[in-house]
Amino acid sequence: KINSDRLWDSLMEMAKIGATAKGGCKRLALTDLDKQGRELYIKWAEEAGCTVSVDQVGNIFCVRPGEDMSLAPVGTGSHLDTQPSGGKFDGVFGVLSGLEVVRSLNDHGIKTKHPIEISVWTNEEGSRFAPAMMGSGVVSGRFSLQEILDSCDVDGLRLGDELQRIGFAGDVPVTGRQFHAFFETHIEQGPYLEAEDKQIGVVTGGQGQRWFNATLTGRESHAGTTPMHLRKDALLASTQLIQKVEEIAKAHPPGCGTVGFVNVMPNSRNTIPGKIEMSIDLRHPLDEELSAMDQELSDFVADLASQTGVAIELDPFWYYEPIHFDQACVEAVRNATAKLGYSHMDIIAGAGHDACYVSDFAPTGMIFTPCLDGISHNEIESTTQEECEAGCSVLLNAMLTMAEQ
Amino acid sequence: KINSDRLWDSLMEMAKIGATAKGGCKRLALTDLDKQGRELYIKWAEEAGCTVSVDQVGNIFCVRPGEDMSLAPVGTGSHLDTQPSGGKFDGVFGVLSGLEVVRSLNDHGIKTKHPIEISVWTNEEGSRFAPAMMGSGVVSGRFSLQEILDSCDVDGLRLGDELQRIGFAGDVPVTGRQFHAFFETHIEQGPYLEAEDKQIGVVTGGQGQRWFNATLTGRESHAGTTPMHLRKDALLASTQLIQKVEEIAKAHPPGCGTVGFVNVMPNSRNTIPGKIEMSIDLRHPLDEELSAMDQELSDFVADLASQTGVAIELDPFWYYEPIHFDQACVEAVRNATAKLGYSHMDIIAGAGHDACYVSDFAPTGMIFTPCLDGISHNEIESTTQEECEAGCSVLLNAMLTMAEQ
Numbered sequence: 001k002i003n004s005d006r007l008w009d010s011l012m013e014m015a016k017i018g019a020t021a022k023g024g025c026k027r028l029a030l031t032d033l034d035k036q037g038r039e040l041y042i043k044w045a046e047e048a049g050c051t052v053s054v055d056q057v058g059n060i061f062c063v064r065p066g067e068d069m070s071l072a073p074v075g076t077g078s079h080l081d082t083q084p085s086g087g088k089f090d091g092v093f094g095v096l097s098g099l100e101v102v103r104s105l106n107d108h109g110i111k112t113k114h115p116i117e118i119s120v121w122t123n124e125e126g127s128r129f130a131p132a133m134m135g136s137g138v139v140s141g142r143f144s145l146q147e148i149l150d151s152c153d154v155d156g157l158r159l160g161d162e163l164q165r166i167g168f169a170g171d172v173p174v175t176g177r178q179f180h181a182f183f184e185t186h187i188e189q190g191p192y193l194e195a196e197d198k199q200i201g202v203v204t205g206g207q208g209q210r211w212f213n214a215t216l217t218g219r220e221s222h223a224g225t226t227p228m229h230l231r232k233d234a235l236l237a238s239t240q241l242i243q244k245v246e247e248i249a250k251a252h253p254p255g256c257g258t259v260g261f262v263n264v265m266p267n268s269r270n271t272i273p274g275k276i277e278m279s280i281d282l283r284h285p286l287d288e289e290l291s292a293m294d295q296e297l298s299d300f301v302a303d304l305a306s307q308t309g310v311a312i313e314l315d316p317f318w319y320y321e322p323i324h325f326d327q328a329c330v331e332a333v334r335n336a337t338a339k340l341g342y343s344h345m346d347i348i349a350g351a352g353h354d355a356c357y358v359s360d361f362a363p364t365g366m367i368f369t370p371c372l373d374g375i376s377h378n379e380i381e382s383t384t385q386e387e388c389e390a391g392c393s394v395l396l397n398a399m400l401t402m403a404e405q
Numbered sequence: 406k407i408n409s410d411r412l413w414d415s416l417m418e419m420a421k422i423g424a425t426a427k428g429g430c431k432r433l434a435l436t437d438l439d440k441q442g443r444e445l446y447i448k449w450a451e452e453a454g455c456t457v458s459v460d461q462v463g464n465i466f467c468v469r470p471g472e473d474m475s476l477a478p479v480g481t482g483s484h485l486d487t488q489p490s491g492g493k494f495d496g497v498f499g500v501l502s503g504l505e506v507v508r509s510l511n512d513h514g515i516k517t518k519h520p521i522e523i524s525v526w527t528n529e530e531g532s533r534f535a536p537a538m539m540g541s542g543v544v545s546g547r548f549s550l551q552e553i554l555d556s557c558d559v560d561g562l563r564l565g566d567e568l569q570r571i572g573f574a575g576d577v578p579v580t581g582r583q584f585h586a587f588f589e590t591h592i593e594q595g596p597y598l599e600a601e602d603k604q605i606g607v608v609t610g611g612q613g614q615r616w617f618n619a620t621l622t623g624r625e626s627h628a629g630t631t632p633m634h635l636r637k638d639a640l641l642a643s644t645q646l647i648q649k650v651e652e653i654a655k656a657h658p659p660g661c662g663t664v665g666f667v668n669v670m671p672n673s674r675n676t677i678p679g680k681i682e683m684s685i686d687l688r689h690p691l692d693e694e695l696s697a698m699d700q701e702l703s704d705f706v707a708d709l710a711s712q713t714g715v716a717i718e719l720d721p722f723w724y725y726e727p728i729h730f731d732q733a734c735v736e737a738v739r740n741a742t743a744k745l746g747y748s749h750m751d752i753i754a755g756a757g758h759d760a761c762y763v764s765d766f767a768p769t770g771m772i773f774t775p776c777l778d779g780i781s782h783n784e785i786e787s788t789t790q791e792e793c794e795a796g797c798s799v800l801l802n803a804m805l806t807m808a809e810q
């Protein structure tokens with residue numbers, strides 16, 4: 001039995017850091033607010049008797065000792081960073097569920113064979129620094145430590161410098177981390193559990209993703225004196241690309257395609273835009289479909305450039321193929337759910353999660369809980385104390401099962 | 406005879422203030438760089454014997470005395486502010502042509518019956534603060550002083566505060582200004598003079614303009630977990646609006662339609678954009694055509710909102726009808742051009758100019774000179790010393806004609 005009030009109170013307490021007008025959170029990776037969130041969490045973890053360490057990419061690991069410290073820990077965790085218009089639960093729920101597991105084990109004086117380890121992964125959101133899931137990606141070996149430390153935000157601030165600045169450039173090596181098993185609890189962020197009226201999603205895998213930067217270069221000129229047929233309007237060209245991204249996604253259900261970031265230059269009312277920088281995000285649960293979407297995008301970009309006279313660079317800087325979670329971990333989640341009497345369904349994660357990268361090197365599973373109207377990455381993101389209690393209880397049970405094996 | 410080298414040297418000297426990498430200028434209205442530009446100009450005007458004053462909206466007036474100081478001056482002038490990706494000549498050429506007229510009159514010891522007055526108008530570009538031609542618009546009575554002082558840039562900085570900050574909140578009243586006649590010299594900023602191989606454009610009027618702010622409000626949600634059919638993507642809706650602006654302009658030749666400014670919120674790669682703020686700029690030389698364009702835009706916006714479920718607010722915050730310059734002033738320009746032997750053609754201004762607002766209260770004309778490839782509002786904006794000499798010589802002659810009447 002976990003303490004549902006305590007979990008909820010901690011969620012609400014954490015949500016004060018970076019609280020926004022509409023009830024959400026803005027706690028971008030490696031900002032002062034992220035630092036505050038991390039520090040509050042470390043205080044809580046230490047109060048719960050954990051040993052805290054920080055690795056070279058700023059991931060935080062809190063260990064509750066097991067009976068046999070030579071064994072790899074059973075891990076859980078998620079992230080504390082948010083979107084610019086983020087909610088109170090995305091990521092935080094997974095971290096504080098881990099903390100609640102430790103607190104509950106303490107309450108009941110339960111000793112586990114394996115140690116229990118809670119991780120807070122650096123920059124999961126991929127909003128301030130792209131791509132996403134950087135901290136877990138470095139530990140899994142998908143990214144080199146150096147490339148991640150050298151990545152910059154839109155203002156040119158370097159991730160490695162920001163880590164130093166907020167005091168989270170740790171010295172624990174990013175290599176060699178092991179988990180006996182790893183579970184991540186997360187709100188679904190989509191509409192399926194709510195539509196099917198299920199309390200728990202047993203996550204069997206995650207869809208694949210391809211992220212791109214597109215740069216369109218036309219020619220700046222005067223909005224009042226440049227005849228329509230003599231323009232090279234980079235913004236106008238970008239509208240076709242944005243619409244194509246939607247068209248591609250719709251042609252490959254249940255794929256998704258999104259342009260979330262657009263930077264217009266010089267962004268002056270009476271100057272025809274000369275340059276556009278934009279993001280493209282394509283996703284699909286099947287790799288062959290995702291490849292087809294990628295191909296359609298590249299073909300279109302070539303055509304668009306030749307039709308409009310606007311030069312287009314397409315940089316496919318991130319790809320990860322659909323992943324499948326470990327059978328035993330998925331089974332442990334399903335069994336815990338059944339044992340506790342929660343309604344449940346199998347589900348594929350639409351978002352990327354740190355667990356997806358952890359599954360590269362450790363048996364991994366995930367537990368989803370519903371969120372109101374399936375809305376996330378929005379200040380109004382909402383879930384109930386009961387829903388959180390269910391997710392955290394399943395986590396506790398699944399971890400306990402694995403911690404004794 | 407004007408001193409063409411001196412005019413060119415002054416242009417090149419002024420262009421150092423806010424010089425950009427590609428050879429242009431970024432000297433946005435009421436920034437520190439605008440202050441520097443204004444101070445350099447005032448120094449030059451005082452050295453040329455002018456009396457300098459500044460009005461309540463920051464317009465600068467430099468007077469060279471006439472024989473009869475009870476007469477209204479013959480005026481000229483333009484602006485020193487630029488676009489974010491501006492050139493060296495837009496505006497500055499008109500101001501420094503005025504200065505060169507005074508310097509040349511001094512060289513030749515010419516006394517004029519009417520005083521000569523050079524004006525530098527505040528925020529002509531309308532880029533940092535919208536709309537354009539604010540300084541001349543206040544003096545003409547189109548805008549109230551208070552509404553202009555209260556207008557804010559995208560960072561929320563108030564124009565009145567910025568004027569104070571740079572030391573150009575003067576005390577000369579904005580009301581009651583008179584000109585016996587007014588001429589503005591400006592690069593064409595478009596392709597027609599070059600296409601027709603003419604040295605001088607005799608400007609007979611200016612096309613009308615309608616400026617809008619559009620705000621599109623959809624719903625932020627997650628790029629990976631929100632099925633395509635459940636989205637309210639404000640950016641996607643904006644692409645249709647941007648394309649419609651182009652379509653409307655093309656359906657009303659030689660009208661222009663431009664979206665130059667787009668602000669995407671929250672502008673995060675993996676969040677579906679929830680809100681877009683964008684500008685729309687429609688222009689046409691015929692008022693009835695401009696009204697039809699306006700109507701088509703409003704109709705489309707209503708349809709788009711109901712089709713997409715994205716709420717759209719359209720704020721038509723600026724309109725000025727096509728204007729016609731004073732017959733006698735146009736004639737004075739045409740005669741000066743013919744007398745000096747320059748090839749010329751009549752032309753309508755595609756851009757808004759301070760002269761358009763001055764023509765509300767004084768007989769006004771304009772002189773255009775070619776610019777390379779018709780490109781302006783671009784760092785590569787280019788014109789030659791000979792072209793500038795021609796424009797300034799015509800200005801001197803037209804002003805002299807009027808200054809004796």
Ligand SMILES: NC(=O)NCCC(=O)O
Nearest residue numbers: 124125132351352629675
């Ligand atoms: N969980 C989550 O929102 N992750 C952000 C990375 C993604 O866009 O999938």
Ligand SMILES: NC(=O)NCCC(=O)O
Nearest residue numbers: 224270529530537756757
């Ligand atoms: N001359 C000029 O570029 N004016 C700016 C106002 C406009 O957009 O027409």
